[in-house]
Amino acid sequence: MKARVHIMLKNGVLDPQGEAVRHALGTLGFDGVEGVRQGKVIELDLADGTSEETVKQMCEKLLANTVIESYAIEMA
Amino acid sequence: MKARVHIMLKNGVLDPQGEAVRHALGTLGFDGVEGVRQGKVIELDLADGTSEETVKQMCEKLLANTVIESYAIEMA
Numbered sequence: 001m002k003a004r005v006h007i008m009l010k011n012g013v014l015d016p017q018g019e020a021v022r023h024a025l026g027t028l029g030f031d032g033v034e035g036v037r038q039g040k041v042i043e044l045d046l047a048d049g050t051s052e053e054t055v056k057q058m059c060e061k062l063l064a065n066t067v068i069e070s071y072a073i074e075m076a
Numbered sequence: 077m078k079a080r081v082h083i084m085l086k087n088g089v090l091d092p093q094g095e096a097v098r099h100a101l102g103t104l105g106f107d108g109v110e111g112v113r114q115g116k117v118i119e120l121d122l123a124d125g126t127s128e129e130t131v132k133q134m135c136e137k138l139l140a141n142t143v144i145e146s147y148a149i150e151m152a
Binding site: 006008018021024025028030031032033034035036037038039040041042043044045046047050054057058061062063 | 082084094097100101104106107108109110111112113114115116117118119120121122123126130133134137138139
């Protein structure tokens with residue numbers, strides 16, 4: 001089974017990578033880009049029967065820095 | 077309007093970051109993690125009426141390295 005975890009910086013946390021992308025898009029002539037946030041996506045290939053709770057523990061312990069990042073889990 | 081772009085390394089391209097995560101999860105005692113791929117997610121806040129075609133051009137020109145990365149666009 002597969003799980004996908006999205007990890008984004010929390011609102012209010014400065015995102016210099018996203019800001020750099022926003023600026024670069026403007027330089028390339030793409031108008032109307034009002035904001036960009038960059039995050040991570042982690043695709044996990046898991047043994048069958050792994051629970052969402054286990055994936056949550058992986059996020060809390062390793063995948064996300066919960067001080068500044070929020071995460072969302074999609075099981076598939 | 078918002079658009080979300082997922083950028084993943086293509087299949088067959090070595091993903092050392094994902095491999096490091098897989099190894100670290102094993103060390104932490106999470107069994108059954110068979111594979112991990114790490115990618116990027118970019119959330120764009122766009123002017124209303126921006127087409128998916130425009131976002132595709134952003135991906136081709138800046139956001140993704142299409143030699144080794146594939147991308148998927150979700151408009152919302």
